[in-house]
Amino acid sequence: MSTTHQEPSSPVGLKPYMTEPQPLLTVDSNGKLQLNEDTMRTIENCTQPVVCVGVIGPARTGKSLLMNRLLGRQSGFDLGSTLDSKTKGIWAWLVPHPKDANLSLLLLDTEGLAHAADGCCDRENYIFVLTVLISGCLLYNCQGVFDAEKVDKLELIANLSQHMVDKMGSGRDTDVLQLFPALYIVVRDFTLELVMDGERCSPDEYLERCLKTKFGHNKETRTRNATKDAVKSYFPNRACFVLPRPTEEEKLSALEELGEEDLKPNFVKGVNDICDRIHKEVKPKSIQGKVFIGRVLGTLIRDCLKAFESGYIPTALSTLEALSKTECSKGIEAALEMYRASMDVLKEDFPVTEEQLVGHHYETFETVVKPEFDKYVVFDDKADGFRKLEEAIANHYKYLRKINEEDSRALCQQIVKTLHEVCVLTAFEENSYTGEYGLKRFDEDVEKVFCWFGRYSHKGPPEIVSAALEEYKTKIGDLRTTIEVNATEIARKNEEIDEQQRRAIHAGEQRKKLERNFDEFKTQVRRKEERDRRQLKELTTKLGDLRLQHKEEMLEVQRKAKWQDMEMQRANLQLQHSLEIQKERNQEQRETERNLKERMQMLKRQNQRLEVCLEQLQENDSDEDCIIM
Ligand SMILES: Nc1nc2c(ncn2[C@@H]2O[C@H](COP(=O)(O)OP(=O)(O)O)[C@@H](O)[C@H]2O)c(=O)[nH]1
Ligand SMILES: [Mg+2]
DSSP: OOOOOOOOOOOTTOOSSOSSOEEEEEEOTTSOEEEOHHHHHHHHTOOSBEEEEEEESBTTSSHHHHHHHHTTOSSSSOOOOSSSOSOOSEEEEEEEOSSOTTOEEEEEEEOOBSOSSSSOHHHHHHHHHHHHHHOSEEEEEEESOOOHHHHHHTHHHHHHHHHHTOSOOSSOHHHHHHTSOEEEEEEETOOSOOEETTEEOOHHHHHHHHTSOOOOOSHHHHHHHHHHHHHHHHOOSEEEEEOOOSSOGGGGGGGGGOOGGGSOHHHHHHHHHHHHHHHHHOOOOEETTEEOBHHHHHHHHHHHHHHHHTTOOOOHHHHHHHHHHHHHHHHHHHHHHHHHHHHHHHHTTOSOOHHHHHHHHHHHIIIIIHHHHHHHOOOOTTOHHHHHHHHHHHHHHHHHHHHHHHHHHHHHHHHHHHHIIIIIIHHHHTTTTOSTTHHHHHHHHHHHHHHHHHHOOOOOOHHHHHHHHHHHHHHHHHHHHHHHHHHHHHHHHHHHHHHHHHHHHHHHHHHHHHHHHHHHHHHHHHHHHHHHHHHHHHHHHHHHHHHHHHHHHHHHHHHHHHHHHHHHHHHHHHHHHHHHHHHHHHHHHHHTHHHHHHHHHHHHHHHHHHHHHHHHHHHTTTOHHHHHO
């Protein structure tokens, strides 16, 4: 086979491709189709344009085997070798495109039309419609020959297609028809010679001949002709392939185990031809130049499922409208996200000027938002989606503008606050603005604030910057008035204080003078007191001396008087004794008158000598020895 399967590369944590087929639509116990989210995620995450190939046709006609062989695989999609169909719903297999690294290939294996009689008509319709809508190539697989009976079997396809293109003339006819895939009819177990009118013909010529309408008016002919016309109208891009039986009858049930060498060469060649044609001709679907990538396919599938769940089969137009709406919303979301991300880069530098913000906004809008939105949007003829986008962007721009202005305001206020603190507040707290030149200093410092503020760049929109300065001016104006009032008040108080100080100094001088006088007076008093004390002391000493002297003199006098008394007494005694003696002697005198007279004379002399002695004693009053002598 010409196709070589490449193992999908799957970075850790991401599953860009599927290593094996996965269920896309499963059938629950009630026969309802359920979407497999895991498979959907893988498809939706595929960012490459996707070539989608779906196979339909009666059950057990080798559809699954054909899909596996398209990937050069013996196995993959389950084959059913019994009457029971292995494939229910739709199975998907997303792989890298074997021939184009920029594309991905999605194979859809369906449970088949005219499925076993389990009353699943709606389901068949849904599966067909969904496969048609998302596939770029629809393989219609049938067995035997493509004859009138097979054409009849296409009636369902024709009818459904007819339904899908209902309401033609909406202005979207081209787009609607573009949604239809190429139709490749694959006739399996084809045993006949391809001969028409005696000449060999190609399978495509064979198909076209089969699709030729026939003349006739009976109902059967009319219906068949309508089917043929419908198929030709909706599937202008069509082809036919015939494949012989892949191998001998007895090996059919074990086809999965057979290698290429076990298959008939014609079968292998036929499958290769299909592959080549698919690889060459089937392109990813696109509407209005918007190529279907995984996300768009996902949107289509989900929109279809919504319609199925509501019980109706979507038309191509409704599908496109739903797709347009959903993609438009996603486009708005994605473009807005890109806008946000791009603007967030500028937001890091907030605040910026209005020009910068507007400039970045317009540049982002033109170079990022529009292209991103364009990736999604289809059928936005009236630009409703674009208006919504503009509105969303405008809202976000408004929000950013507000943030920018808030940031600018906050920054300006912060700068002003810091400068004010550094240039003004510190000086204010240190009372530098009081006194005669306080207000002048204040004005100079405020001027510094304005000057330094002007040196800061990236402050944001000028009107916000101006507003911040105006606000500061008002605030500073109040402060200036306060300083002015304070300065006047302080000047007045200073004058008062100066006056008080002057008075105090004067009073102090007066007091000092008084104190000096008082000190002098005290000194004088002290000196006088000392003098008086000294004099008093001297007088006291003198008095004491005098008293002592007087006392001694008195004692001496007394002593002398006492002594004199004693002397007198002694003299008296002597005198008495003398008198007695005198008397005796007088008697004796009388007796001895002469002797007495003589003796009297002698006593008188003695008395005179005593008196002389006494006088001498009186003259030497302190000489006791002398006295004692
Ligand atoms: N006669 C015949 N049998 C086939 C062919 N391809 C597959 N088979 C067998 O038919 C049975 C059903 O095949 P499968 O691929 O599951 O058919 P599906 O139900 O259409 O998907 C299996 O046993 C296959 O081996 C074919 O081309 N001719
Ligand atoms: Mg199958």
